[in-house]
Amino acid sequence: MKDTKLIQIMDGEDDGARAEMLQKAGQIIREGGLVAFPTETVYGLGGDALNPDSSRKIYEAKGRPSDNPLIVHIANMKALPRIAADIPEAARKLADAFWPGPLTMILPKTEAVPYETTGGLDTVAVRMPSHPVALAFIRESGGYVAAPSANTSGKPSPTLAAYVAEDMNGRIDMILDGGQVGIGIESTIIDLTVTPPQILRPGYVTREMLEKVLGEVAVDVTVMKSQEDCGQAPKAPGMKYRHYAPAGELVIVQGQPEAVTAYINSRAAEDMAAGEKVGVIGTAEVLDEYRANVVKSVGSRMDEESIAHSLYAILREFDDEKVTRIYSEGFSAEGLGQAIMNRLLKAAGHHVVDLT
Ligand code: TXA
Ligand code: MG
Numbered sequence: 001m002k003d004t005k006l007i008q009i010m011d012g013e014d015d016g017a018r019a020e021m022l023q024k025a026g027q028i029i030r031e032g033g034l035v036a037f038p039t040e041t042v043y044g045l046g047g048d049a050l051n052p053d054s055s056r057k058i059y060e061a062k063g064r065p066s067d068n069p070l071i072v073h074i075a076n077m078k079a080l081p082r083i084a085a086d087i088p089e090a091a092r093k094l095a096d097a098f099w100p101g102p103l104t105m106i107l108p109k110t111e112a113v114p115y116e117t118t119g120g121l122d123t124v125a126v127r128m129p130s131h132p133v134a135l136a137f138i139r140e141s142g143g144y145v146a147a148p149s150a151n152t153s154g155k156p157s158p159t160l161a162a163y164v165a166e167d168m169n170g171r172i173d174m175i176l177d178g179g180q181v182g183i184g185i186e187s188t189i190i191d192l193t194v195t196p197p198q199i200l201r202p203g204y205v206t207r208e209m210l211e212k213v214l215g216e217v218a219v220d221v222t223v224m225k226s227q228e229d230c231g232q233a234p235k236a237p238g239m240k241y242r243h244y245a246p247a248g249e250l251v252i253v254q255g256q257p258e259a260v261t262a263y264i265n266s267r268a269a270e271d272m273a274a275g276e277k278v279g280v281i282g283t284a285e286v287l288d289e290y291r292a293n294v295v296k297s298v299g300s301r302m303d304e305e306s307i308a309h310s311l312y313a314i315l316r317e318f319d320d321e322k323v324t325r326i327y328s329e330g331f332s333a334e335g336l337g338q339a340i341m342n343r344l345l346k347a348a349g350h351h352v353v354d355l356t
Contacts, residue, residue, distance in 0.1 A: 001170040002170055002171060002172065002173060003170075004165070004169045004171070004172055004173065004174065004175060005174045005175070006161065006165060006174075006177055007021050007025070007174060007175065007177060008177045009021055009133055009176050009177060009178055010178060021176070022133075022136045022137055022176075023140055024174075025037070025137055025140060025141070025174055025176055026137060026139070026141040026142070027140075028173045028174055029046060029047060029048050029054070029140075029141035029142065029145060030048065030141060030142050032047075032048060032051055032053055032057070033047075033054075033057075033172075033174075034046065034054070034057055034058060034171075034172040034173055034174075035047075035137070035141075035172065035173060035174045035175070035176060036150040036161075036168055036172060036174070036175040036176065037133060037134055037137050037145075037147070037175075037176045038131055038133050038134060038161070038176060038177075038178030038179070038181055039073075039129040039130075039131045039134045039147075039181065040101070040102055040129060040130050040131045040134075040181060040182045040183055041102045041129070041157075041181060041182075041183045041184070041185065041186050041187050041203070041204070042149045042150070042157035042159055042181055042184070042185070042186055042312070043157070043160075043161065043164045043181065044071075044073065044129075044134070044145070044147030044148065044149065044150055045058055045061060045062060045147055045148055045149070045150035045164075045168065045172065046073070046141065046145040046146065046147040047145070047146050047147070048142065048144065048145070048146070049070070049072040049073075049083070049113065049117050049144040049146035050113065050117075050142075051114070052114040052115075052116035052117070053116075054146065055070060055114065055117045055146055056116055058070060058146060058147075058148060060171075061168060061171040061172055062148060062151070062152055062153050063152050063153045063154075064148065064153040065153075066116070066119060067119045067120060067237055068119055068148075068237050068238045069117070069118045069119035069120075069124075069125060069238070070117050070118070070119070070125070070146040070147065070148055071104050071126070071127050071146070071147060071148070071187070072113065072117065072124055072125065072126050072127070072144055072145070072146055073126075073127055073128070073129055073134065073138055073145040073146070073147055074126060074127075074128050074144060075128065075135045075138040075139045075143060076128070077095060077099075077128075079143045079144065080095075080126065081110075082110065082112050082144075083109060083110055083112055083113050083124055083126060084107040084108065084109065084110065084124060084126060085107070085108040085109060085110045086107065086108050087107065088107075088192055090192050090197060090214055091107060091192055093214065094190070094192075094210070094213060094214070095128070097209075097213045098205050098213075099127075099128040099130075100128040100129055100130035100135065101128070101129070101130045101204075101205065102127075102130075102183055102186075102187040102188060102203055102204040103127065103187055103188050103190065103203070103205045104125050104126065104127040104187045104188065104189045104190070104201075105125070105126055105127070105189075105190055105192050106123050106124070106125050106189065106190065106191040106192060106193055106200070107123060107124060107126060107192055107193065108122060108123055108193060109121070109122055109123055109124035110124075119237055121237075123191075123193055127187055131178065131181075131182075133176060133178045137176065148238075149186060150167065150168060150175075151163070151164075151167050151244075152167040152168070154244070154245060155167055155244060155316070156246075156311075156312035156315045156347075157185070157186055157244070157312055158312070159181045159184050159312050159313055160180055160181075160313070161175055161176075161177035161178070161179075163313075163316060183203075183204045183305075183308060183309065184308045184309040184311060184312060184313075185203060185204070185308045185311065185312070185339055185340070185343055186201065186203060187203045187204070187205075188201060188203030188204060188205040188206070188210070189201040189203070189236055190210060190217070191235060194218075196214075196215070196216040196217055196218050197210070197214055197217050198217070198218040198219065198220055199217060199218070199219045199220060200220050200223075200234065200235050200236035201223070201236055201239060201339075201342070202223055202339040202342050203339045204308065204339065206335050206336060206338065206339075207219060208334075208335060220234060220235050220236070220239075222235075222239065222240075223239075223338070223342050224333055224338070224341065224342065224345065225350075226345075227240065229350070239346075244312065244315060244343070244346065245346075245349065246315045246318050246319055246326060246347060247319045247322070247324075248277075248279060248319075248322075248323040248324045248325055249324070249325055249326065249351075250326040250328060250344075250347055250349075250351065251267075251325075251326070251328070251348060251351050251352070251353060252327075252328050252329075252330045252344055252345065252352045252353070253328070253329060253330060253352075253355065254330035254352060254353070254354045254355060254356060255330075255354065255355030255356045256355070256356070257285070257286055257329075259355045260329055260330075260355065261282075261286050261289040261290060263353065263355055264280060264282075264292075265289070265290060265291050268290075268292040268325075268327065269291065271325045272292070272293065276324045277293050277294070277321075277322060277323045277324050277325070278292040278293050278323060278324075278327070279292060279293065279295070279296065279318045279325070279326040279327075280292045280294070280295045280296065280326070280328070281296055281298050281311075281314055281326060281327070281328035281329065282295060282296070282297060282328075282329055283298060283299065283300060283301040283307070283329055284297045284299060284300045284301070285300065285301050285302075286329075292327070293323065294318065294321055294323055296314050296317065296318075297310075298310050298311055298314055298328075304331070304336040304340060305336065307331070307336075308336060308339065308340055311340065311343060311344070315347060328344060328348070330344070330352065331344070
């Protein structure tokens, strides 16, 4: 067991103490240790991306299979040529438009990137996050921080340092607590080694936004369909695992709002009569309609950002409250809704009741 230090490091506090903490965190990374840090999407579990031992330690701390490659986080464009063997025009355009920010690009890797970091692949996933703590930490760490989401395998990505601590206490050297993250779901991943470029994981940067910059962009079919339904494995190795499955059985109900609330209430009544503890993930507009043991608002239907922001925390809360059945409203597969539905579908093992 390690003695995991929890360090508060909020934005704005640009004093000497903050700089010293970031230096300390960077030193841990340069010496081969692990530090969790806030990004604008979710908390990351960082190690030196160019050190194979660090990547091995990350897999161990997460309890994650080592064929699941890590994203390399950089703090400026000058860092890119050392890890990407080819930087196509499309990558430069996307960097101009979305970096620093919640976009990860898949590019051919150089020899500097160990296969331990890329899970044996000849490509590397690269992202320049926009969170000021993340950027400062990456700089102090030598410029290349490999970081998966800072949850243990099978838990939702952490949106609060307290969730990181729940999963990682005793397993890593330090947690930088930067408060609650802004976006709440992981970055969009786009593969630039294929034509047309392909979205492997939807996120805050939507297909529509990417197409404005690049023209045609494809979406991996496995983003919205189960592996069984489309007969192929996701191209992002990590997407094949059933992440963030809540302890309770999760069912997504799609349809007109009145039909959805009526259906969920009748199923919930049956389940509760059978002794289940039932949770509902509903939108603010219809929340009062639900009758279940625990009803949680995931945000407003008019504001998908609010939904992305609270989804993972709600899944963790349902685990804490030991609900055994969860019903969730469904969302549109357009814009940010695609990322929300993708995460919900995975959490539900694609268990959907479609009333349309
Ligand atoms: O927002 C995020 O991206 C967060 C923060 C910490 O930056 N990170 C994150 O990392 O979500 P992780 O490891 O939980 O998810 C990375 C995903 C996995 O599904 C992995 O398979 C995929 O990226 N990936 C990484 N390298 C890849 C590659 N070379 N080719 C295809 N997929 C890759
Ligand atoms: Mg993850």
